[in-house]
Amino acid sequence: MTNDLYARHRSVLPDWLALYYENPLEITHGEGRHVWDAEGNKYLDFFGGILTTMTAHALPEVTKAVSDQAGRILHSSTLYLNRPMVELAERVAQVSGIPDARVFFTTSGTEANDTALLLATTYRRSNTVLAMRNSYHGRSFSAVGITGNRGWSPTSLSPLQTLYVHGGVRTRGPYASLSDAEFIAACVEDLEDLLGHTRPPAALIAEPIQGVGGFTSPPDGLYAAFREVLNAYGILWIADEVQTGWGRTGEHFWGWQAHGQSGPPDIVTFAKGIGNGMSIGGVIARSEIMNCLDANSISTFGGTQITMAAGLANLTYLLEHDLQGNARRVGGLLIERLRALAAQDPGVREVRGRGLMIGVELIRPGTDQADPERAAAVLEAARAGGLLIGKGGGHNTSALRIAPPLSLTVAEAEEGAAILENALRSTQ
Numbered sequence: 399m400t401n402d403l404y405a406r407h408r409s410v411l412p413d414w415l416a417l418y419y420e421n422p423l424e425i426t427h428g429e430g431r432h433v434w435d436a437e438g439n440k441y442l443d444f445f446g447g448i449l450t451t452m453t454a455h456a457l458p459e460v461t462k463a464v465s466d467q468a469g470r471i472l473h474s475s476t477l478y479l480n481r482p483m484v485e486l487a488e489r490v491a492q493v494s495g496i497p498d499a500r501v502f503f504t505t506s507g508t509e510a511n512d513t514a515l516l517l518a519t520t521y522r523r524s525n526t527v528l529a530m531r532n533s534y535h536g537r538s539f540s541a542v543g544i545t546g547n548r549g550w551s552p553t554s555l556s557p558l559q560t561l562y563v564h565g566g567v568r569t570r571g572p573y574a575s576l577s578d579a580e581f582i583a584a585c586v587e588d589l590e591d592l593l594g595h596t597r598p599p600a601a602l603i604a605e606p607i608q609g610v611g612g613f614t615s616p617p618d619g620l621y622a623a624f625r626e627v628l629n630a631y632g633i634l635w636i637a638d639e640v641q642t643g644w645g646r647t648g649e650h651f652w653g654w655q656a657h658g659q660s661g662p663p664d665i666v667t668f669a670k671g672i673g674n675g676m677s678i679g680g681v682i683a684r685s686e687i688m689n690c691l692d693a694n695s696i697s698t699f700g701g702t703q704i705t706m707a708a709g710l711a712n713l714t715y716l717l718e719h720d721l722q723g724n725a726r727r728v729g730g731l732l733i734e735r736l737r738a739l740a741a742q743d744p745g746v747r748e749v750r751g752r753g754l755m756i757g758v759e760l761i762r763p764g765t766d767q768a769d770p771e772r773a774a775a776v777l778e779a780a781r782a783g784g785l786l787i788g789k790g791g792g793h794n795t796s797a798l799r800i801a802p803p804l805s806l807t808v809a810e811a812e813e814g815a816a817i818l819e820n821a822l823r824s825t826q
């Protein structure tokens with residue numbers, strides 16, 4: 399049955415729409431932190447459909463909000479007042495940390511970042527943008543133009559002039575051997591040098607923890623140090639919180655808060671987890687920036703009632719159940735457990751991340767070379783043991799990515815770690 403679906407997938411969908419696993423999986427339903435495939439096998443889900451099932455699968459509160467809303471109206475467009483959209487915008491503005499915040503809803507992270515680029519380039523009258531090496535911000539023409547990851551850059555044509563900055567990856571690259579303070583100083587010096595050679599850029603866009611890049615990040619405070627330099631030129635700071643937002647990193651509600659010493663970003667983009675699977679993306683910006691466009695701009699599906707109802711119920715659940723605190727506690731246990739496993743495995747280069755966003759980078763033992771074959775083998779072995787995880791990384795996709803729903807229990811974290819331990823052992 400699944401084989402037949404795979405054959406049909408391959409004949410009608412694009413070749414570049416990659417699937418996980420030698421025999422790809424058809425997930426038919428889920429509950430809590432578990433999903434089931436078409437053959438009836440049950441899995442612990444440590445990837446949440448790319449960090450998108452944020453609270454839990456089939457969360458009754460979200461299901462009820464969606465079905466109640468579906469019975470009233472699904473969509474009316476942005477031409478009419480929309481109560482769920484205004485309510486979610488108010489909640490998002492309130493938790494954003496951005497003063498005088500305005501919120502614009504889109505249907506994806508890509509479109510959110512496109513909007514941020516439109517705002518920043520218009521506000522600053524510059525099409526030069528600073529982005530990080532190893533970054534990923536989406537699949538549209540402009541988002542690909544700020545993607546510093548070869549594996550996700552199908553074209554080098556771009557409406558933007560992009561300059562890639564050092565610092566998104568702590569343990570690789572020319573500054574890897576420096577201390578945290580020296581690393582930050584070197585990245586700042588490089589940025590200052592770059593700015594001395596270019597027309598003033600519109601913005602710096604950065605993921606606080608790089609998602610597709612394999613959950614890599616700079617030392618805390620790098621973006622605060624960058625911010626001081628950017629401020630001197632009037633360059634905007636855009637934080638792409640598509641993966642890191644809503645408490646996933648445990649210690650902070652937003653990833654940028656690990657770099658918040660110089661104040662909040664000018665623009666924050668979000669997507670994935672807020673809708674728990676419903677298509678919600680969005681941009682938050684100070685009103686002065688958000689309102690700089692002098693022509694109409696809409697998103698037909700952005701902020702539609704059905705998705706906003708899901709977002710409101712999902713955000714309410716997240717806050718009322720302190721899932722950020724849960725991510726900190728359970729994620730802390732999980733990362734310690736994985737670090738203990740890694741100490742026994744010469745093929746693990748690094749266990750990194752925070753909260754429930756944990757990366758395990760694999761290398762060929764005795765070298766510093768990526769081991770994408772083992773990463774693929776670990777994914778298969780984990781699946782066979784009943785655990786779904788992801789992978790990523792700018793260095794040949796050799797980082798395992800672990801990002802369960804934020805309601806993960808301690809028992810489930812233990813169970814997942816045990817399955818991963820077996821998967822790592824069996825592939826050494």
Ligand SMILES: Cc1ncc(COP(=O)(O)O)c(C=O)c1O
Binds near residue numbers: 507511537
């Ligand atoms: C950090 C980041 N930004 C933007 C995007 C693009 O979001 P979407 O796939 O919803 O367009 C992604 C998707 O993985 C992402 O990880």
